[in-house]
Amino acid sequence: MPHVIAASGLSLSFGGVKAVDDMSIQLRRGEFLGLIGPNGAGKTTLFNMLAGTYKADAGCILINGVDASRGRASARIGMGLGRTFQIPRPFPHMTVIENVLTGAQNQAAETILANFLRIGKVAAQERAAIDKAKGILNFLKLDHLMHEPARVLSGGQRKLLELARVLMADPSVILLDEPAAGVNPALLGFIIDRVRDLNARGTSILLIEHNMDMVARLCHRVVVMVGGRYLTEGSPQAVAANPAVIHAYLGVAAQ
Amino acid sequence: MIELVSYGAFFLTLALTFAIMCLGLNVQWGQTGLFNVGVAGFVGIGAYVSALVTTPDLPERLGGFGWPIAVGWLAAALAGAVAAALLGALTIRLRADYLAIATFGFAVVVQLCVLNLQSVTGGPFGISFIPRPFGALAGDPLIFGLLNLAVVAAVTLGVYAALEHLTRSPWGRVLRAIREDEQAATALGKNAISFRLQAFAMGGAIMGLAGAVQGHFIGYISPEAYVPILTFQVWAMLIVGGSGNNRGAILGAIVVWAFWAASGALIAAIVPPEEQARASALKIVMIGLAICLVLLLRPRGLLGELKTVSRHVDDGKDAKT
Numbered sequence: 001m002p003h004v005i006a007a008s009g010l011s012l013s014f015g016g017v018k019a020v021d022d023m024s025i026q027l028r029r030g031e032f033l034g035l036i037g038p039n040g041a042g043k044t045t046l047f048n049m050l051a052g053t054y055k056a057d058a059g060c061i062l063i064n065g066v067d068a069s070r071g072r073a074s075a076r077i078g079m080g081l082g083r084t085f086q087i088p089r090p091f092p093h094m095t096v097i098e099n100v101l102t103g104a105q106n107q108a109a110e111t112i113l114a115n116f117l118r119i120g121k122v123a124a125q126e127r128a129a130i131d132k133a134k135g136i137l138n139f140l141k142l143d144h145l146m147h148e149p150a151r152v153l154s155g156g157q158r159k160l161l162e163l164a165r166v167l168m169a170d171p172s173v174i175l176l177d178e179p180a181a182g183v184n185p186a187l188l189g190f191i192i193d194r195v196r197d198l199n200a201r202g203t204s205i206l207l208i209e210h211n212m213d214m215v216a217r218l219c220h221r222v223v224v225m226v227g228g229r230y231l232t233e234g235s236p237q238a239v240a241a242n243p244a245v246i247h248a249y250l251g252v253a254a255q
Numbered sequence: 256m257i258e259l260v261s262y263g264a265f266f267l268t269l270a271l272t273f274a275i276m277c278l279g280l281n282v283q284w285g286q287t288g289l290f291n292v293g294v295a296g297f298v299g300i301g302a303y304v305s306a307l308v309t310t311p312d313l314p315e316r317l318g319g320f321g322w323p324i325a326v327g328w329l330a331a332a333l334a335g336a337v338a339a340a341l342l343g344a345l346t347i348r349l350r351a352d353y354l355a356i357a358t359f360g361f362a363v364v365v366q367l368c369v370l371n372l373q374s375v376t377g378g379p380f381g382i383s384f385i386p387r388p389f390g391a392l393a394g395d396p397l398i399f400g401l402l403n404l405a406v407v408a409a410v411t412l413g414v415y416a417a418l419e420h421l422t423r424s425p426w427g428r429v430l431r432a433i434r435e436d437e438q439a440a441t442a443l444g445k446n447a448i449s450f451r452l453q454a455f456a457m458g459g460a461i462m463g464l465a466g467a468v469q470g471h472f473i474g475y476i477s478p479e480a481y482v483p484i485l486t487f488q489v490w491a492m493l494i495v496g497g498s499g500n501n502r503g504a505i506l507g508a509i510v511v512w513a514f515w516a517a518s519g520a521l522i523a524a525i526v527p528p529e530e531q532a533r534a535s536a537l538k539i540v541m542i543g544l545a546i547c548l549v550l551l552l553r554p555r556g557l558l559g560e561l562k563t564v565s566r567h568v569d570d571g572k573d574a575k576t
Contacts, residue, residue, distance in 0.1 A: 074446045109425040
């Protein structure tokens with residue numbers, strides 16, 4: 001199966017507004033794909049359909065070859081798909097490591113009875129999860145904040161924390177929604193470095209980003225959306241030079 | 256002196272029955288953020304189920320079955336869980352304010368049913384002669400009081416220990432994650448509806464158990480004990496003690512119940528007898544005042560929520576430092 005995500009004909013309306021209209025997108029295994037478009041183009045709505053948060057009015061979504069068109073959002077991560085949010089959503093009163101541990105999958109102790117009947121297995125799983133969480137926090141340079149509540153983190157650190165939570169689940173594909181927005185340049189360089197590293201290790205990534213420099217540095221291919229529809233695609237350089245794309249962003253005819 | 260100890264035991268026993276209710280509400284609100292204002296309904300269901308199961312057979316109403324008290328308590332917890340699961344299956348998807356309205360309505364319906372289903376519940380006359388633990392020793396108030404305190408304290412401690420174990424487990428962690436941000440928890444694979452339903456049913460079970468324990472301690476139950484003021488009291492206890500903290504729930508129950516009893520005694524002492532019925536409403540005012548003061552001075556309650564982490568995380572920290 002060459003595609004980790006194969007979505008076709010996706011449409012979704014909010015009242016009379018067609019946010020996404022007959023949109024198709026494919027993400028190849030191991031690919032770093034950018035999704036760009038002006039504000040209101042429907043990028044995040046498309047993301048939310050892929051992530052199961054919104055149910056598409058029409059269309060079909062295959063994730064790792066499995067039909068997920070009607071699936072629940074909570075089932076996505078078990079299919080290998082993790083996502084971050086445009087505005088980070090940490091669990092603010094939980095510590096950083098507890099935030100990350102929440103991303104662990106198939107924990108026996110997430111059922112009530114196992115906590116009383118399978119104490120040995122629960123403890124072993126929890127210790128393994130903690131070791132893994134510490135490794136991820138180390139990778140993302142959050143380990144020194146491990147025991148702090150997530151509400152004390154800066155905006156950029158919150159983006160890293162979201163990524164850390166998702167990595168706990170070993171996803172084969174990650175949807176990143178504007179990881180650069182509001183992040184200071186020094187931390188941004190670190191985020192780019194880590195995200196590229198993840199991709200190099202085989203994780204497929206779909207990135208929504210307005211920062212074209214970041215898109216150009218990371219993405220193998222870029223899909224452009226305008227007004228809820230597919231506009232064009234190509235290499236970052238080709239897309240950036242495409243008069244139709246420039247027109248869509250600036251609203252003026254390219255000279 | 257003996258009278259003082261007897262009264263202390265009586266007071267503490269009753270306070271701990273409220274503490275159990277408060278622990279149940281803490282699972283729902285403190286841990287999961289479920290706005291249940293129908294506490295009295297679940298407590299009432301537990302009290303009546305246990306009374307019907309344990310009282311001797313009577314011709315004028317359903318039951319009783321004359322079973323042991325422990326069976327009655329288990330049946331009460333089960334009934335509370337089933338009632339919460341059924342109500343939750345219908346309402347748990349509602350947003351907080353709508354869930355509040357639905358649970359409030361549920362509690363009113365339970366109270367009206369209890370009041371009017373005379374052939375099952377005894378109607379306005381209630382159910383009396385509910386077997387009391389160590390009832391054979393009731394002739395010696397001190398021994399009887401202390402033994403009852405020991406039993407209720409053991410139940411409270413058992414519920415507390417089980418809840419602490421769960422609070423620090425991955426199950427408790429998922430509940431907090433859902434309380435903090437349901438959409439993010441869902442994206443991490445947690446089925447929020449299922450976990451909220453589990454927490455709601457567990458809270459209902461604990462409230463049902465508390466109702467049974469209280470009914471058996473007093474020996475008599477009637478519909479007017481399960482009116483909205485009970486829900487208000489339990490909420491006041493949790494807010495004063497510290498929402499999200501199991502120890503806070505117990506401490507809050509004792510403090511607020513002491514406040515309630517003391518203000519009752521004060522009113523009895525200073526208000527002329529003919530005005531006392533009306534003056535007793537001042538007790539509610541006093542509790543309201545206590546909540547305001549606590550929220551102003553200690554917004555997170557007497558004992559705030561702990562920075563809960565898994566036991567094993569602490570192991571790791573110790574190993575590193």
